[in-house]
Amino acid sequence: xxxxxxxxxxxxxxxxxxxxxxxxxxxxxxxxxxxxxxxxxxxxxxxxxxxxxxxxxxxxxxxxxxxxxxxxxxxxxxxxxxxxxxxxxxxxxxxxxxxxxxxxxxxxxxxxxxxxxxxxxxxxxxxxxxxxxxxxxxxxxxxxxxxxxxxxxxxxxxxxxxxxxxxxxxxxxxxxxxxxxxxxxxxxxxxxxxxxxxxxxxxxxxxxxxxxxxxxxxxxxxxxxxxxxxxxxxxxxxxxxxxxxxxxxxxxxxxxxxxx
Amino acid sequence: xxxxxxxxxxxxxxxxxxxxxxxxxxxxxxxxxxxxxxxxxxxxxxxxxxxxxxxxxxxxxxxxxxxxxxxxxxxxxxxxxxxxxxxxxxxxxxxxxxxxxxxxxxxxxxxxxxxxxxxxxxxxxxxxxxxxxxxxxxxxxxxxxxxxxxxxxxxxxxxxxxxxxxxxxxxxxxxxxxxxxxxxxxxxxxxxxxxxxxxxxxxxxxxxxxxxxxxxxxxxxxxxxxxxxxxxxxxxxxxxxxxxxxxxxxxxxxxxxxxxxxxxxxxxxxxxxxxxxxxxxxxxxxxxxxxxxxxxxxxxxxxxxxxxxxxxxxxxxxxxxxx
Numbered sequence: 401x402x403x404x405x406x407x408x409x410x411x412x413x414x415x416x417x418x419x420x421x422x423x424x425x426x427x428x429x430x431x432x433x434x435x436x437x438x439x440x441x442x443x444x445x446x447x448x449x450x451x452x453x454x455x456x457x458x459x460x461x462x463x464x465x466x467x468x469x470x471x472x473x474x475x476x477x478x479x480x481x482x483x484x485x486x487x488x489x490x491x492x493x494x495x496x497x498x499x500x501x502x503x504x505x506x507x508x509x510x511x512x513x514x515x516x517x518x519x520x521x522x523x524x525x526x527x528x529x530x531x532x533x534x535x536x537x538x539x540x541x542x543x544x545x546x547x548x549x550x551x552x553x554x555x556x557x558x559x560x561x562x563x564x565x566x567x568x569x570x571x572x573x574x575x576x577x578x579x580x581x582x583x584x585x586x587x588x589x590x591x592x593x594x595x596x597x598x599x600x601x602x603x604x605x606x607x608x609x610x611x612x613x614x615x616x617x618x619x620x621x622x623x624x625x626x627x628x629x630x631x632x633x634x635x636x637x638x639x640x641x642x643x644x645x646x647x648x649x650x651x652x653x654x655x656x657x658x659x660x
Numbered sequence: 661x662x663x664x665x666x667x668x669x670x671x672x673x674x675x676x677x678x679x680x681x682x683x684x685x686x687x688x689x690x691x692x693x694x695x696x697x698x699x700x701x702x703x704x705x706x707x708x709x710x711x712x713x714x715x716x717x718x719x720x721x722x723x724x725x726x727x728x729x730x731x732x733x734x735x736x737x738x739x740x741x742x743x744x745x746x747x748x749x750x751x752x753x754x755x756x757x758x759x760x761x762x763x764x765x766x767x768x769x770x771x772x773x774x775x776x777x778x779x780x781x782x783x784x785x786x787x788x789x790x791x792x793x794x795x796x797x798x799x800x801x802x803x804x805x806x807x808x809x810x811x812x813x814x815x816x817x818x819x820x821x822x823x824x825x826x827x828x829x830x831x832x833x834x835x836x837x838x839x840x841x842x843x844x845x846x847x848x849x850x851x852x853x854x855x856x857x858x859x860x861x862x863x864x865x866x867x868x869x870x871x872x873x874x875x876x877x878x879x880x881x882x883x884x885x886x887x888x889x890x891x892x893x894x895x896x897x898x899x900x901x902x903x904x905x906x907x908x909x910x911x912x913x914x915x916x917x918x919x920x921x922x923x924x925x926x927x928x929x930x931x932x933x934x935x936x937x938x939x940x941x942x943x944x945x946x947x948x949x950x951x952x953x954x955x956x957x958x959x960x961x962x963x964x965x966x967x968x969x970x971x972x973x974x975x976x977x978x979x980x981x982x983x
Contacts, residue, residue: 427841427842428841428922428947428950429841429890429892429895429922430839430892430894430895430922430923430924430925430950431839431924431947431950431951431953431954432892432925432954433890433892433922435842435889435890437889440887441887442887466682466683467682467683467684467686468686469685469686469913469914470686471887471888471889471890471914472888472889473887473889474889474890476685476889476891476892478682478685478892481951481955482954482955482958485948485951486947486948486951487947552888552914553686553687553688554687554688554888554890554912554914555688555912555913555914556688556797556798556912557687557688557689557798557800558688559688598798598799615687617788617789617800622687622789623687626686627686
């Protein structure tokens with residue numbers, strides 16, 4: 401164990417701590433939820449295990465499961481203790497995991513997300529370029545040149561947490577959050593990237609804006625992204641942004657959903 | 661003519677709530693729903709509604725409302741709130757029938773924070789993602805109610821029948837029971853022992869997202885940045901400063917601070933109803949005990965209808981009739 405306050409950064413606990421733990425861990429979150437933890441870091445492999453268990457659990461149709469929520473390295477399972485005790489649930493999960501879980505082909509979607517990286521939509525691009533000692537074009541090229549996995553959707557309805565962010569764009573967050581960033585803001589912060597579905601307070605940096613509506617309660621499927629999806633950013637100009645922003649979701653979505 | 665309840669001077673924190681949203685947590689949608697669900701069920705049963713019917717929830721002050729319907733039957737629960745119609749006191753935990761034009765005023769209670777106003781037949785509302793519960797931050801279900809808002813009623817007058825009454829539940833006064841974890845390993849056993857022996861004060865920094873509790877700082881043994889993971893209402897999250905925050909119904913779906921413990925389901929309404937300034941203690945139970953208590957709590961909500969009694973007709977004459 402390290403001394404208090406030795407890693408007060410955005411980094412996860414040191415590897416020595418992780419090594420002492422035996423994964424997967426089954427941790428009660430109160431009397432009606434359980435976290436299944438696969439590790440202590442942010443990585444595509446750990447996240448794939450989370451998504452695989454989520455899919456296997458949904459396919460098992462276990463009685464008493466109310467809902468599940470995947471995050472970076474763990475799956476939160478909300479259940480009804482009147483139907484299913486914690487002990488029973490853990491035993492069932494061990495059985496599922498022993499049988500082996502795998503992401504089935506075709507369950508994840510690949511997206512091409514249009515982004516305008518020009519003013520007035522890219523308010524933090526100059527600051528990011530300066531702090532990272534890159535040109536603005538380099539920041540855009542690196543950001544839009546990577547493939548990201550949706551690790552989880554959370555914080556606000558439909559907000560995807562994306563990674564891995566290329567090393568050269570790692571940037572510590574602002575000391576104080578700004579009260580509001582606009583819907584559609586495409587951001588980076590720490591070692592992560594995200595897209596904002598609605599105005600939220602944030603200490604991250606805005607690189608651009610997408611016209612996609614990530615959350616639209618009037619749509620048949622209100623949420624665009626699922627944990628496990630992949631996406632890339634495609635640079636567009638302000639005219640295309642305005643054009644896409646004015647279209648109905650039905651017309652836009654087929655253009656941004658890539659064939660598997 | 662419309663049948664409605666009109667907000668003439670509503671309190672600052674009045675929203676529509678029901679049991680909340682289930683099944684959307686994976687998309688970042690908070691549960692929301694009543695801060696004191698058994699009280700919401702009680703209000704509904706008193707006016708003859710199904711248990712989950714959306715109600716008005718108000719934080720401490722419900723404010724002034726005008727009846728814009730031929731008549732309507734209401735009940736207020738949650739605590740011993742001071743309620744009046746045209747200045748005449750009305751008992752809480754009891755139904756009352758009001759007539760058009762009456763001014764209903766909902767004031768605070770000494771023994772509670774969150775009050776519920778149910779209307780017979782319910783409000784005429786659309787569900788969003790399976791619930792009418794308002795989540796202020798995302799705008800799901802709408803927003804806080806403001807002066808001039810008009811809530812349509814599904815019925816223009818209540819069904820005939822006696823008024824109903826129930827005893828206000830006697831709240832357990834013992835320590836709030838918690839289950840340690842999921843991140844109790846971010847704290848030393850001594851810190852956890854101190855947390856359990858300390859007297860905590862419920863602070864004024866409290867809303868539907870969470871409540872700061874005042875006491876000795878809770879030191880992290882192992883840093884305070886966990887890889888963000890799922891959380892639920894009742895989680896006691898310890899901020900970087902050592903400040904514990906008890907999360908409530910509108911809390912985010914994921915968080916990055918260590919969660920020392922989680923309040924058991926049966927005790928969460930008792931915690932959320934503790935007025936600011938009051939002192940509380942915590943005690944730890946194990947998962948088997950917590951789940952046994954969960955099952956008792958669940959059965960007690962199902963049995964609330966047995967606690968509702970009809971009042972003899974002579975007593976239920978509308979109070980505004982003279983002679």
